[in-house]
Amino acid sequence: MNIKEASEKTGVSSAAIRYYEKESLIPEIDRTEVGNRDIDDRIIRRITFVTQMRAAGMSIENLRRYIQLFDAQEDNTKEQKAILQEQLAVMEEKRDDLQSAIDHLNYKLNHFYDHMETTEEELRELERQHAEKKANQ
């Protein structure tokens, strides 16, 4: 598969795929005799992984750091798991923040004020929701 097909398959631009390779977010890609990239499903899966982590807000720098750990042959399973768990925590917090903002907007929509300022009433409601969430943990 050439880079254009890979781009269409993943939704990631050709330039971005080359960039990911250069930044070691994906493994070095095999080349044809004339030097063109020949992309297989293993690379596609790695690109997909990068896309998903990027969408989850992980920076290129952090992504490279722990992909390098994975690609190192030493047994760092523990460390790998720790890193994944760390990222998981970041993502869960992000999701919860997002949920708070969603709740906030829903509240706005249900109690539509003349102005969009966060009112004292809303702040109290947000605090209430926060307390409730904590209680549920």
Add this chain to the structure above:
Amino acid sequence: MNIKEASEKTGVSSAAIRYYEKESLIPEIDRTEVGNRDIDDRIIRRITFVTQMRAAGMSIENLRRYIQLFDAQEDNTKEQKAILQEQLAVMEEKRDDLQSAIDHLNYKLNHFYDHMETTEEELRELERQHAEKKANQ
């Protein structure tokens, strides 16, 4: 309250507060006799709103667009609601994408492979989850 105190209260840098004012994400701030910004709780709430929407991934440009609508005195409640609802949809999609990535990472942690590539098995699992989610809608 001066800008430094406001910065400490909101966690937004002084420069960013000035930037938000310039970009009309928050109202024009009152000044003291010598021209220093005098920030009250109304502004603090607006800054907090901006922070929350920014954290939810809304761009400065889009944020300004609809804050201008709110600040306009005409009755555009319908339009305002439409915009909030649109942003709500964006945020919910983002949250769901994040949840997918979280599920993905959890799956990785539970079926820890030698390599972090997304396996065929995982792809099938992701598809299964996707189908399930669709079915629940």
Add this chain to the structure above:
DNA sequence: CCTTGCCTTCAAGTGCACATTAAGGTCTAT
């Protein structure tokens, strides 16, 4: 009187994550 510490505006700089351009190579079709 001068340093410290806050403030002001305006302009320019920064970091990230690519996108774009330049200059050239290869393959296929007409």
Add this chain to the structure above:
DNA sequence: ATAGACCTTAATGTGCACTTGAAGGCAAGG
């Protein structure tokens, strides 16, 4: 053999969201 569509690398440009720097004002303390 000439165009068109793909590819390559390397360098440069871009957009966003601020950050930093320059140059200066105001008020308190030593």
